[in-house]
Amino acid sequence: MADTLSADVVVVGSGICGSLAARKLAREGASVLMLEAGPRIRRDDIVRAFRTSPRKGDLIAPYPYSSLAPHPDYHPEDNGYLLQQGPYPYKPEYLRVVGGTTWHWAAQAWRYLPNDFRIRSLYGVGRDWPISYDDLEPYYHEAEVLMGVSGPVNNGSPRAKPFPMEPVAPSYLEQRLMTRLAPEFEVITNTTARNSRAYDGRPACCGNNNCMPICPIDAQYHGGLAADAAEAAGVTLIPQAVAYKLEHDESGRITAVNYYDWDKVSHRVTAETFILAANAIEIPRLLFLSASDRFPDGLANSSGTLGRNLMDHPSSSITFNVDEDVWPGRGPQSPASIQKLRDGDFRSEHAPFRIDFSNSSRVTSITEDLIKAGYFGAALERELRARTAREISVKNVLEQLPDPDNRVMLADEKDALGLPKPLFSYSFDDYVHRGMAASRTAFERIAELMGGTDIRHSPEGKYSNNQHITGTLSMGADPADSVTDAVGRAHDHENLYMASTGVMPTVATCNSTLTGVALALRSADAILGRV
Amino acid sequence: MKPLLSLAALLLAAAPALAQESAQVARGRYLATAADCGACHTAPGGQPFAGGLPIGTPLGEIVSTNITPSQAHGIGGYSLEQFSRALREGVRADGANLYPAMPYPSYAAMTDEDVAALYAYLQEAVDPVEDSPPPTELPFPFSVRASMTGWNLLFLDDDRFTPDPGHDAAWNRGAYIARALAHCSTCHTPRNALMAEDGTRALAGASLGTWYAPNITSDPVAGIGGWSAEALKRYLATGHSGEGAQAAGPMLEAIDKSLGKLTPGDMDALVTWLRDVPPVSEGAAPGRVAQAAPASADLALMAGTAPEGAQLYADHCATCHQPTGAGGNGLPPLLHNAALLHPTADNAAMAMLDGVWPEHGQSMPAFAGVMDDAEIATLTNWLFAGFGDAGVQLDAARVAELRAGGAPSPLIGLARTGVAVAGAVILLVLLGLAFWLLRRGRRRA
Numbered sequence: 001m002a003d004t005l006s007a008d009v010v011v012v013g014s015g016i017c018g019s020l021a022a023r024k025l026a027r028e029g030a031s032v033l034m035l036e037a038g039p040r041i042r043r044d045d046i047v048r049a050f051r052t053s054p055r056k057g058d059l060i061a062p063y064p065y066s067s068l069a070p071h072p073d074y075h076p077e078d079n080g081y082l083l084q085q086g087p088y089p090y091k092p093e094y095l096r097v098v099g100g101t102t103w104h105w106a107a108q109a110w111r112y113l114p115n116d117f118r119i120r121s122l123y124g125v126g127r128d129w130p131i132s133y134d135d136l137e138p139y140y141h142e143a144e145v146l147m148g149v150s151g152p153v154n155n156g157s158p159r160a161k162p163f164p165m166e167p168v169a170p171s172y173l174e175q176r177l178m179t180r181l182a183p184e185f186e187v188i189t190n191t192t193a194r195n196s197r198a199y200d201g202r203p204a205c206c207g208n209n210n211c212m213p214i215c216p217i218d219a220q221y222h223g224g225l226a227a228d229a230a231e232a233a234g235v236t237l238i239p240q241a242v243a244y245k246l247e248h249d250e251s252g253r254i255t256a257v258n259y260y261d262w263d264k265v266s267h268r269v270t271a272e273t274f275i276l277a278a279n280a281i282e283i284p285r286l287l288f289l290s291a292s293d294r295f296p297d298g299l300a301n302s303s304g305t306l307g308r309n310l311m312d313h314p315s316s317s318i319t320f321n322v323d324e325d326v327w328p329g330r331g332p333q334s335p336a337s338i339q340k341l342r343d344g345d346f347r348s349e350h351a352p353f354r355i356d357f358s359n360s361s362r363v364t365s366i367t368e369d370l371i372k373a374g375y376f377g378a379a380l381e382r383e384l385r386a387r388t389a390r391e392i393s394v395k396n397v398l399e400q401l402p403d404p405d406n407r408v409m410l411a412d413e414k415d416a417l418g419l420p421k422p423l424f425s426y427s428f429d430d431y432v433h434r435g436m437a438a439s440r441t442a443f444e445r446i447a448e449l450m451g452g453t454d455i456r457h458s459p460e461g462k463y464s465n466n467q468h469i470t471g472t473l474s475m476g477a478d479p480a481d482s483v484t485d486a487v488g489r490a491h492d493h494e495n496l497y498m499a500s501t502g503v504m505p506t507v508a509t510c511n512s513t514l515t516g517v518a519l520a521l522r523s524a525d526a527i528l529g530r531v
Numbered sequence: 532m533k534p535l536l537s538l539a540a541l542l543l544a545a546a547p548a549l550a551q552e553s554a555q556v557a558r559g560r561y562l563a564t565a566a567d568c569g570a571c572h573t574a575p576g577g578q579p580f581a582g583g584l585p586i587g588t589p590l591g592e593i594v595s596t597n598i599t600p601s602q603a604h605g606i607g608g609y610s611l612e613q614f615s616r617a618l619r620e621g622v623r624a625d626g627a628n629l630y631p632a633m634p635y636p637s638y639a640a641m642t643d644e645d646v647a648a649l650y651a652y653l654q655e656a657v658d659p660v661e662d663s664p665p666p667t668e669l670p671f672p673f674s675v676r677a678s679m680t681g682w683n684l685l686f687l688d689d690d691r692f693t694p695d696p697g698h699d700a701a702w703n704r705g706a707y708i709a710r711a712l713a714h715c716s717t718c719h720t721p722r723n724a725l726m727a728e729d730g731t732r733a734l735a736g737a738s739l740g741t742w743y744a745p746n747i748t749s750d751p752v753a754g755i756g757g758w759s760a761e762a763l764k765r766y767l768a769t770g771h772s773g774e775g776a777q778a779a780g781p782m783l784e785a786i787d788k789s790l791g792k793l794t795p796g797d798m799d800a801l802v803t804w805l806r807d808v809p810p811v812s813e814g815a816a817p818g819r820v821a822q823a824a825p826a827s828a829d830l831a832l833m834a835g836t837a838p839e840g841a842q843l844y845a846d847h848c849a850t851c852h853q854p855t856g857a858g859g860n861g862l863p864p865l866l867h868n869a870a871l872l873h874p875t876a877d878n879a880a881m882a883m884l885d886g887v888w889p890e891h892g893q894s895m896p897a898f899a900g901v902m903d904d905a906e907i908a909t910l911t912n913w914l915f916a917g918f919g920d921a922g923v924q925l926d927a928a929r930v931a932e933l934r935a936g937g938a939p940s941p942l943i944g945l946a947r948t949g950v951a952v953a954g955a956v957i958l959l960v961l962l963g964l965a966f967w968l969l970r971r972g973r974r975r976a
Contacts, residue, residue: 201897202896203895206861207860
């Protein structure tokens with residue numbers, strides 16, 4: 001034990017949720033110390049790594065990796081950080097760097113629908129949240145102003161105040177989709193944390209189509225900016241600090257967090273209040289690692305639900321060639337969605353979903369496909385030009401219900417610091433499969449309306465995921481079946497809060513970041529005695 | 532008749548909202564924009580014309596005042612004569628001198644008719660704001676406002692504008708806009724040792740300490756003689772010439788707030804006059820201009836053997852401006868960009884440090900927090916060598932000066948404040964002179 005640091009508040013994790021909660025507390029005068037397992041990174045270093053990467057399609061490749069704060073990586077092969085118990089592998093991607101995983105996203109910043117908070121009451125499935133949409137609405141707005149969110153108002157989520165800016169101008173592909181799918185499907189511009197005008201010292205999007213792996217001009221908000229804002233507000237940030245154990249006193253109050261620096265020297269930090277702001281995998285891991293005689297199953301786990309109810313958004317997709325040139329690859333990568341299947345009485349029968357159009361450049365993947373198919377020379381160039389103008393991909397973002405058997409645990413195998421790796425048990429139920437079937441019907445209709453040819457469905461029963469890791473720290477009114485209360489505080493520890501998408505009890509049909517940030521800002525208000 | 536036509540066009544454009552506004556008030560509204568009153572007399576996010584913008588000078592901050600028609604806090608109690616004296620002679624209603632941060636030496640050329648229109652607009656169409664910004668508190672001796680009288684005696688030319696019969700109405704209208712309203716020379720004309728504009732080198736280009744206001748005479752090499760009238764109009768209206776020049780820094784602010792809002796007729800007039808400014812050949816870059824962009828350095832970049840400038844360009848610039856510097860999708864090309872053909876690299880470095888932030892359209896992010904002085908210098912020099920004039924370079928020490936707000940030059944701040952600093956420096960000279968005279972007098976006695 002080298003030293004002991006101290007602060008009013010310690011935040012573990014410098015991602016977008018932790019950083020914005022830390023910033024808010026620091027601005028109210030609290031001394032805040034933020035620990036980050038990973039290193040500091042710079043935008044230009046990531047741009048450089050991407051430009052020189054031979055694997056442009058691997059969106060994790062440009063980010064630095066360290067075995068001391070490992071993140072999962074599946075290319076060119078699985079690096080074995082996340083271990084699988086099955087039956088279905090759960091293979092999320094995330095980053096462990098200052099600013100966290102939103103360095104690398106398409107900035108979709110959706111609010112939940114009001115009904116998403118009450119699916120047990122309304123549809124007899126899943127669980128209700130301990131709070132309502134109205135409880136979260138002001139915090140959604142607070143998050144939207146901080147992150148510079150724009151979007152259309154007809155997105156299903158009512159709002160008390162306008163977006164801080166107009167939606168980003170629709171790309172040509174988006175305009176064609178809007179026109180040709182109407183009136184059967186209303187296509188709307190996505191709600192995104194992407195500037196449509198200069199905002200907060202950052203320029204408007206100029207359509208580099210580079211959102212993932214890195215926006216080269218910060219037109220898109222990300223956690224690195226949130227961490228900068230936290231430091232500007234007075235937060236002390238310690239990178240390369242891997243938290244591995246929390247301590248508590250007789251009453252269960254958390255007294256300290258211990259971390260290893262990258263020389264594996266241990267440090268101890270005491271504080272009045274602790275906020276765990278890593279993701280929904282690394283937080284349960286830390287709480288399991290902190291098991292004590294008093295809490296043998298891990299901290300914050302008297303309910304036995306810690307790490308359970310793991311959810312993400314399983315996705316299937318359809319790829320086809322439109323009967324006209326639509327030029328995907330110009331403008332933001334994720335421009336537009338279809339909302340109408342996000343909610344309805346059908347939710348008692350099958351999973352709801354949002355249909356999401358990709359506008360990513362298809363050049364890399366089509367080139368690979370064509371070369372595999374034996375094209376070369378002039379024929380390769382001709383076919384590449386033809387297909388890149390017309391091939392589009394559409395996916396769903398589908399709600400998976402909380403299932404206690406979907407869970408993250410500790411493996412026997414350890415990482416380079418000697419800390420057990422995460423281990424998953426995971427599967428999909430028929431609610432998901434039935435939703436996928438409904439989605440396939442919608443996909444086929446969309447392909448038909450767009451004059452689609454060479455229609456390719458993603459493999460049946462095999463779903464990709466969206467790194468919207470939720471549920472493992474579920475908030476609930478009843479301490480017997482939830483980890484955290486309605487403000488994200490551990491039922492078992494009065495001074496331990498979670499600022500993470502892990503507290504979300506259901507995953508709904510939209511990207512989890514904005515809701516995670518809104519909840520984190522609300523938790524900060526609770527710490528300040530305002531909720 | 533051009534001015535009248537211009538006015539008619541303005542009225543037509545603004546007709547629905549201003550249906551009840553008198554022609555005189557409408558004219559005053561337009562003049563307030565053309566003379567850019569609001570730029571200084573409105574604080575960011577503040578009420579229009581309520582003042583409160585701190586204007587930094589090396590001598591301290593000069594805070595712009597409330598010029599709304601409030602009786603207690605603004606100019607509501609001013610008669611037309613008092614307003615005219617403040618505007619054109621720099622003397623307040625209470626007799627105190629204004630600091631020449633207020634560009635009254637330029638406004639002195641304004642016609643009586645325009646002064647009356649401006650007065651009518653400010654009194655009748657601006658909402659009174661019942662609040663005063665904090666007073667300007669310069670350190671002694673600059674706190675003695677009366678001392679400005681001496682400066683005015685030396686440098687205030689209070690001749691009203693008189694048309695030159697040797698030129699047509701458009702030319703004369705352009706001259707009036709440039710001199711009495713837009714005060715182009717404040718930035719673009721070099722100054723002599725006493726900080727007065729050097730009339731023999733009018734508009735030949737000058738450094739503002741950070742940004743460089745280039746030669747805008749009709750010299751085809753050093754100035755804008757090679758620009759088409761259309762390119763000049765596009766530039767002054769939008770900040771983009773469409774031919775490889777774009778505004779940034781204080782010029783962009785002037786375009787966004789003022790020049791871009793001139794009527795087409797006034798813009799034509801301004802450009803007519805501007806293209807006729809006598810050529811001054813000083814301030815030309817050496818002319819070692821690259822003919823083509825550097826060859827793509829992809830392999831060297833991937834191998835890590837590219838020059839540092841090329842590496843920085845790839846990391847920070849190439850995504851938008853393209854590896855070849857060709858620009859595209861509305862983003863400016865860098866090959867032969869006007870900013871890379873100036874005799875100084877200051878503007879290119881300033882654009883990188885501060886970014887470029889037009890009110891409308893695409894901005895360029897700031898890199899002050901991303902690159903250090905040496906990196907900015909290396910990248911700037913690489914850009915000049917590859918895309919612009921290879922004879923122009925700068926070093927990290929200069930970037931450090933730019934980052935700090937300019938070299939310790941008294942001209943800093945002129946970009947938006949008019950002649951504040953010059954006034955202060957002259958003030959020092961005059962006070963020294965007075966002190967010397969006083970001592971001499973005592974010795975004699």
